[in-house]
Every structure is written in C-alpha cells, then in structure tokens.
Amino acid sequence: MIFLLALLGFQLVGCRSTPDEDTRKWYKGNLHTHSYWSDGDEFPEVIMDWYKSHGYHFVALTDHNIFAEGEKWITLNEDSVYQQAFQKYLKKYGDEWVSYKEEEGKTLVKLKTYEEYAPLFEEKERFLMIPAQEISDGYKGKPLHLNVTNLDKIFLPTGGESVAEVLQNNINAVLERRRETGQPMLVHINHPNFRWAITLQDIVKLKGERFFEVYNGHPQVHNMGDGLRMGTERMWDFINIAYIQKEQPLLFGLATDDSHNYHLFGREFSNSGRGWVMVLADSLEPGSLIDALENGDFYATTGVNLDKIQFKDNVLYVKATEEPGVTYTIEFIGCQKGERETEVLASTEGAEASFKVAPDHLFVRAKITSSRKQQNPVEDMVYEMAWVQPVQPE
Template identity: 40%
Template sequence: MQRFSKLLAGIAAVLATLSCLAVAHEPVVLAADKELSWYRGNMHTHSHWSDGDDYLESIALWYRDHGYQFLVFTDHNVLANTERWVKVRNTKGGQTAYRKLKEKFPDWVEQRGEGAELEVRMRQFTEVASRLDEPGKFLLIQGEEISDKTAEGGHPIHMNVHNSHELIPPQGGRTAFEVIENNVRAAMAQREATGKPMIIHLNHPNFHFAVTAEDLLRVRDEKFFEVYNGHPGVNNHGDHHHHPSTERIWDIVLAQRIGALGMPIMYGLAVDDGHDYHHIPNRKSNPGRGWVEVLARELTPELLIESLEAGRFYASSGVSLKQITTSPNGMKVEVDPRPGETYTIEFIGTRNTTDLTGKPIKNEKGEHLHVTHTYSKGIGEVLKKVESTSAEYTFTGDEYYVRAVITSSALHPNPSEIDDHQQAWVQPVLGPGAPEDHHAHD
C-alpha cells in the first residue's frame, strides 16, 4: 500500500510538472482587455524638495493633465515627509513657480511673510497624494533618488527606489559595482522588513560615463536600468570615443548575464528625469520625454511593481504599441500607429554562438580605462528589420534573448538629444538558445 501511495504521488508530481511546462509554453499576450489596462507612468521626477524647479502638486497636476496614470517622485536623498518652509526667492522656480502654484491651487497655499521674506510651506507627499490621487485614474508613488558616488574616482552613481517607506541614505562603496550592489541590498532589506513591494533601478549609466556594462552586469538583484533618460546631459547615445550607448550596454549586460553568468534578465526603462517645468519645450530637463506603459489589473503600487518585475511593460519616448506577443516560437509586435508616420521594427538579440569575451581598453601607458570593454558585433545583433506597423520574429534556435525596438519616422517633439526620433523598447525575452536553467526559472 505504501509503494502504491508513493507511485501515485510520483505520477501526480510528473503531471503537475507537465502542467506547469504546458502553461509556461503558452503564448503570452500583452494587450489591454476587460481585465487589463495599460498605465502610463514616469519613474524619475524632481521637485523643490531637491533640485527641481516646481512644487510637488504643480508637477503632479502637469502629469495628470497630460494623460499619465502614475508618477513617482524621486528627489535626491530625501523623502517629502517633513515640515519644510522655503523662501520663494530662494527656490529654483522662484516667482514663476509660486505664481503658477497660486493660480492652480488658490485655496491650498500656506504662506507667511511678505516681499523678499515671503515663505511657502512645502506640501508633503501624503498631502499631495490625498489631493490629486484618483482611484483607477491617477496615482502618486513615493520614491527617492539615492545619489551616491564611488570612493575611487568620485564617479556619480544614482539609483531610484520606488514605493519607499523610509529614507535610504547613500550606502557608498569603493567601485561603481560596490556602490550599486550596496544600495540594491539596502532597498531589498527595506522591502523584506516592511513586507511591501519595492523596486530599485540604476539611473542614466552614461551620466559622466560613471557606470560600465561590467559594473552593472554583476549585480544580481538589480533588474532595471534606464535605457532612455530625458535629461540632455546623460549621454544616452554614448560618444565617438570609447563610450557605448545605453542600448549597447543593455545588450552586453543581457548576453553576459544569460550566456555566461546564469543571472536574470535586465529590463530597460524610459524616464523623464524632470527638473525644469516652465517654458516647455526647451533644452533643459523637461517632463514628457520618456515613460513606461505597464499592463496591470489595477492602478496600485503593488500591481504595477508586480507587472514591472514580470516584464509586462514597454518603454517609450513617443511610440505606442497595441500588442506584444511572445511564445516558444518567437515575438510579435503591433504598433498603434499615428497618421502620417511610418515605423521601423528591429528585433535585436545575441546568439549562443557569439564570442562573449570582452577586451579592456587601455590608455597609452597600458592602464585599463574605466570604460565598457569592446565586444563582438554579434552581441546585440539586428536579427530582423521590418518597415511596417506590425512584425514577427521566429526563433531559429540559437538566440540567448530577443528584444525589439520600434522607431517612428517622426522626430521627438522635444528631444533630449538633437534629431532623436520617437521610439519604443520592448522588453527582452529568453530565446531557445539560453541555458536550460534560465528557462526553468523564466
């Protein structure tokens, strides 16, 4: 009888495994329906609480009025949860921001003093959220930009924490890798202690060219970085010397993590990094340049984070998508087109036959430079290119991963870099050439 029970248990386990495999191999369709909606959000925002030029409530109103469903405030090394008064003349937004605040919220502004001594009480996050949140329509989320630097070289390392509950001071570290890893650990420790979902992402890796692909690819619990940042000074495209673009960094990280290190996929975000909210457009760091579209059941921090961590989103600087379908056979992308625009869809990946060896770059003295190594052109290869509003890529059997980039014929109306076109970035998925242990956890 005992043997028979063990046999039944074994059969049940096999059936359960087969059932899981069947579910895992069914197509995954990312599209709005009766239960799911696309929610547009910006995950990098600055205000008068640090170095932005406007008040929290005015910034939140701008995003709500421009079709966003969520916004994360991420001021430098501060949470908007304390009593703070500021002199209007000393704020970055000055009289312009104050005048607009009074116009938009005439019954809301608390002030004292007159003339050069005029002060305004900065509203705290909870106050602004209570005033502007609309269930199911608009959601404000508390965050923080941990602004840190390396002990060696003083390279700036900035990371955004989302759904913060307590301030995380910069954790420091000798190298960029150590600083990133230490701050990720601090965020994950808070998440575990509170039992509430939180995520952390690396900001603008090419800001002062502080972060190399080799720094980023080894951080196990870091799953997000900014492939597009709307600040004009962050060098999304790299330069003509030794610094690759953020997209090139992404492909190197993906190829190494999947093909050599057995680590999870890294996802790419698009953000504003907004600091300047007046006289738009201009060549400063304006709102409205980059965002994420997250597919979720409801507009809550918990469900947004759940979808982000599962890769159920795409990043955009202007292109909208109707549907993304992935399956064991490949990937299909369908654009939501605008009249007069044409679209180029590129499927990008790395094959498991590609040499993943990186070669350090040295100066004239033979010293290693703090720049991303050079790698084979097979890393981040364009596997297929289509001029259409929809396209499909079929796996050939040797791809570590595949992602997609869609580029519109239309220029960005307020670009962070001159001649930028509007784009969308589809998140990478594992290909059949990835090691089996990756598929077991996918």
C-alpha cells in the first residue's frame, strides 16, 4: 500500500460567490512532474527541494505507470553534467542517506521511496507532496496520458478500441476507485496535442472528465497547434460548448510543467517553473485542494499573479498583481447561445477589469496577458499569461 502523508499564501476572494468573511488561502502547485523513477533526470529529493524553495505549496510527482515504492536502482548517465549533479546530491544528503555502488565502471544509485523522502519536505500549511501517477496508455501508436492526483494505488493502463475509449476506460477506473474508497482523487488529460494524439472530438465524447492541460511546459506538446490543427486554448472552448449542449459540467484548464530535465535548460528542454495552478482552498491538504479545483476556485498561469478573482451577481471581476514596469491586458472570452465558437467579448488594458455575464452567454472566462516575457518559454508563448476558469450565468 502506498504510504500516504497528508498535511492539513494570503486571504483573497475566490472565483465563485463567497461569504464576506473568506478564510481560504491561495496555494501554488504543480500537478505534473517527473523524476528518475521514470523518465526524469533528477532524484525526487532534489526536485522537491527546488519546488519548495521556489515558493510552491504542493507538488504531485507523476512518474509514468509507477509510484516511488519498492526497490529501484538507476544507472547514472556518464555525462559530466550528471556525474557532477550526483556529487552535489551525495554531498548534500551524505553516505548514510545515499545508497550507491560501482559495477563495471558505472555508478548505480538506489532511489529513495515516497515513504522515505516525503517527511523531509512536508510541513503543515507550507508544503505538501500529493501521491500521484501518470497513466501512460496508447492506441495505435498514439500516446494517451492522464494524471491521477491523490491516488492510493497504482493504476494500470486499461487499453481500449479507440482513443476516446482508452481515455474513458482509464477515467472510469479512477472515478470508480474514488467511489469505492471515498478518497478524493483527481484525473486529468495531459497534453492532448503531444504527437497530435488526442483530438477535440475525442475529448467531446468523454464523460466524467473535468480537467485538461490548457498549458503544458514540455517543448513537444504543441500548445499553440499548427497551421492545420488547433491549439489547446481554442480546443478548450469548443469542448465546453459541446459539454454545455450535452448538459455536462464545464471542463477546467490546468497549467503544468511536465518537467523532465533539471540540468540542461532552454526551449528544447522540459524544465521546471513554466506553468502552475493557484488554488484557493481551506487548507493545504489533498481533499481541500481537490474540492477547490472541482469548484473552479483556481487559475492556471505561466507567471501572471492575480490579487483577486470574483464571480458575484453574474459579474466576473479580475485584478492582477501589479508589478513595476509591467502592463496587463485582460480579455473576457465567451460564447453566446446559438453561436458555434467563442469570441473576445471585452478587452481592457490595465490590471483590473470586470464583465457582466448575461443570460444569453453559454460561458465566459478571462485571460490575462502581461508585457513581461517568460524567463524560459516554450513554443512562441513569449509573454506571461493566466487563465481564469469559465463561469456560467447564475
């Protein structure tokens, strides 16, 4: 059984109607990260230390079809970059912590389990590690990946007879486990445009899925689409138009790192710090965070911070955290009943704006773009952005 540690920021108004006294806090987190346990190139301890020291409150380490339990040894890359990184790891944690050996001129290192390394980092209301996994399935060579957050056991890929069926079968397995155990679990679709594996039509067919990655920091996932295929943000809107027509709950958009590379940096590498979520929750514990995510009380971002999001009396209000020398554009994007696609309903140059959501709107969301460039961008997504979750008229 997976070892689970769940430890039970500033006060702001969230994106749903709330009482005058709101005691919730904002928590910064990444729900998609990899380590040496699968195809990442760093030890979990080093990765967690980086996120904690960079102001994150929670991280889900989501290695492919594996959880950090049992015994696993890795053979260290002979490149000097990785050899030097190992020496730094060894110096910091010491021989009593690090188990390694030399065989035939190669260095083998035993990985620490979740049960071993989680206590080094978790602190009440400061940092939480959430047990997680990337279910890596496929159909006819197409990579079909979903993340499970706050799992209690490993989920084996289910397979299926089509892209949509593979996704649905895996979603159903997670939702069924959640019903069986009563433990809050979140399943989300990863990088639909990775190798162009998942189309708009595939996601429209699904039931029970509430989240997907509108932004992923991996350099090969085509967030912006190409000349023939749509980007994930446009896909997001079409999915929600279809879901409303089918009387399904709205799909929410996440931003994640999907980090694999911790020693080499640049557009061609999958690095940390590119995308994350800010979640407005009662406490820093898995159930509270998942409740807030499912309520839409969060925003996805690549660098823009928000002081306030409020949806009250059908008015969606957004205020960015102003920084010297930085300007902001706030767009309200939505779809009116009877229309087949979204449009920019209003645009404001400034750090705050509001929009009245009318009864004839299917949904409205906000996108905030700053004039500050990302430090380490992918694709042509040069400027920092944030996405507020869609709302419907009350």
